[in-house]
Structures are given as structure tokens and as C-alpha cells.
Amino acid sequence: MDEVLQALADPSRRTMLEILRSHPASAGELAAALPIARPGVSRHLRVLREAGLVDVRQDAQRRIYALRPEALTEVDQWLEPYRALWQNRLDALHTEIARGKKERK
Amino acid sequence: MDEVLQALADPSRRTMLEILRSHPASAGELAAALPIARPGVSRHLRVLREAGLVDVRQDAQRRIYALRPEALTEVDQWLEPYRALWQNRLDALHTEIARGKKERK
DNA sequence: CGGGTACGTAACCACAAGGGTACATAGAAG
DNA sequence: CTTCTATGTACCCTTGTGGTTACGTACCCG
Numbered sequence: 001m002d003e004v005l006q007a008l009a010d011p012s013r014r015t016m017l018e019i020l021r022s023h024p025a026s027a028g029e030l031a032a033a034l035p036i037a038r039p040g041v042s043r044h045l046r047v048l049r050e051a052g053l054v055d056v057r058q059d060a061q062r063r064i065y066a067l068r069p070e071a072l073t074e075v076d077q078w079l080e081p082y083r084a085l086w087q088n089r090l091d092a093l094h095t096e097i098a099r100g101k102k103e104r105k
Numbered sequence: 106m107d108e109v110l111q112a113l114a115d116p117s118r119r120t121m122l123e124i125l126r127s128h129p130a131s132a133g134e135l136a137a138a139l140p141i142a143r144p145g146v147s148r149h150l151r152v153l154r155e156a157g158l159v160d161v162r163q164d165a166q167r168r169i170y171a172l173r174p175e176a177l178t179e180v181d182q183w184l185e186p187y188r189a190l191w192q193n194r195l196d197a198l199h200t201e202i203a204r205g206k207k208e209r210k
Numbered sequence: 211c212g213g214g215t216a217c218g219t220a221a222c223c224a225c226a227a228g229g230g231t232a233c234a235t236a237g238a239a240g
Numbered sequence: 241c242t243t244c245t246a247t248g249t250a251c252c253c254t255t256g257t258g259g260t261t262a263c264g265t266a267c268c269c270g
Contacts, residue, residue, distance in 0.1 A: 012258090014110075021187065021190065027218085043219090043259090062217080073191055076184060083181070086174035149228090150248095163237095
């Protein structure tokens with residue numbers, strides 16, 4: 001969990017995930033899409049790998065990275081107890097609005 | 106969004122949110138619950154405040170912090186496009202299991 | 211085997227983050 | 241108005257993080 005949220009904190013890494021969301025990509029491909037040099041990308045990929053957010057597959061001399069979306073369920077679960085709270089608030093807001101409408105009639 | 110995920114990356118800050126989930130608390134109260142000194146807590150609180158994750162209310166010389174769970178909807182929304190993916194995977198897994206059962210019969 | 215390609219790792223550097231101590235400030239209390 | 245309480249800010253230091261260049265390595269191709 002910790003590692004996942006840590007990994008998500010960096011915008012470059014989030015961009016990588018976004019790319020991988022549409023298709024698996026090689027390290028070079030990802031590097032080309034980012035404003036940073038290849039070694040930097042390599043390290044970011046390591047972080048993502050260690051957080052379980054991506055999988056690597058070797059294809060000749062290329063490394064193909066693929067998204068492992070299940071890892072994000074951790075975040076979803078962490079969010080869970082808060083979800084109830086914000087939904088209550090939204091419900092309350094809607095009730096408020098509804099009441100407002102009534103009273104304005 | 107960026108600020109929110111950034112804020113969530115730190116475990117101490119997540120602990121604070123967890124505490125605030127059950128009840129609003131003063132800065133000192135939060136500091137007492139954490140292994141770090143009050144000034145550090147103050148700084149963490151600023152980060153949370155700037156990310157919109159908490160609200161402050163002044164009560165005499167105390168500052169009462171309250172959770173603002175709506176801020177987390179940003180994370181929920183960010184998660185959204187990935188959610189579809191991991192659910193597909195889980196569905197596929199279930200299908201796979203179901204098929205396996207059948208074949209094993 | 212020699213060379214090109216695709217990566218990762220090592221070494222290095224600059225700066226942001228997080229922790230601590232000391233101090234400033236605002237408000238209650240006397 | 242002085243003092244105590246609660247909290248934030250300034251400053252300093254150490255560590256972590258992200259980026260770069262240089263280098264090592266694995267693999268295909270001729």
C-alpha cells in the first residue's frame with residue numbers, strides 16, 4: 001500500500017501508467033513520451049515494478065511493460081472508509097438543495 | 106489532484122487523516138498521537154490543508170482540524186479509468202475459475 | 211566475432227522533504 | 241499587563257528523490 005501511494009505521487013510515473021493503460025510499451029517507448037532521459041525512466045519503472053503496478057516481459061533486447069491494474073485495488077480499499085463519509089456529505093448536500101427548492105416554492 | 110496524491114504519500118499524514126475520520130481534533134491532539142514533534146505536525150497539517158483534505162476552525166487558542174472527505178473524490182476519479190481494467194481482469198479470472206471447475210468435472 | 215540496439219545500473223549532483231530546536235504570536239486567565 | 245497555553249514559523253541539518261552522464265550487459269544481425 002505504502003509503496004503504491006508513494007509511486008503514484010510522482011506525475012511522470014502517473015503519465016507512464018496512463019500510457020500503459022492503453023497498451024503495453026517498451027521502456028524506450030515510454031522514455032520517448034516523457035521529458036526525461038532514459039535512465040530516469042528506467043528508475044521510475046523500477047519503482048512501479050516494486051509497487052506491483054506494472055509487469056515486465058522480455059522480448060529480445062526489449063523490455064515490454066504492461067499495466068497491472070489490480071495493484072490499484074489497494075488504493076481503492078484505502079479509500080473505502082472515506083468514501084462513506086464523502087457520500088454522506090453529498091447526500092446531505094442534495095437533501096439541502098431539495099429542501100431549499102421546497103422552501104423557495 | 107497532484108497535491109492530494111502528494112499529501113497522501115506520507116504515512117504520518119495518512120495517520121492524521123485516519124484520526125480525523127473519527128472526529129475533528131486539535132493540532133496538539135494530533136501531535137500527541139504521532140511520533141513526531143508538534144512543529145512537524147503543524148507542517149503536515151499545512152500540506153493537508155493546501156491539498157484541501159482538511160478544514161481548520163479556530164476555537165480560542167486552539168485550531169480544530171476536520172476532515173474534508175470530498176477532496177478524496179479526486180483520487181476516486183483518477184482511479185476510475187483503471188477500475189474498469191481491474192474489474193475486467195477479475196471478471197476474467199472468475200470466468201477462468203468457472204471454466205476450470207467445469208473442465209475438472 | 212564485431213557492431214549496433216535496447217536497457218539497466220553506478221556515480222554524481224541539486225534540490226525538495228521531513229525532522230528537530232528556538233522563537234514569534236494570539237488568545238485566555240489572573 | 242503579565243503569564244500560561246496552543247500553535248504556527250524560521251532556521252538548520254540530514255536524507256531522499258529525481259535528473260544527468262558514463263558505463264556495463266544482453267541480445268540480434270552481419
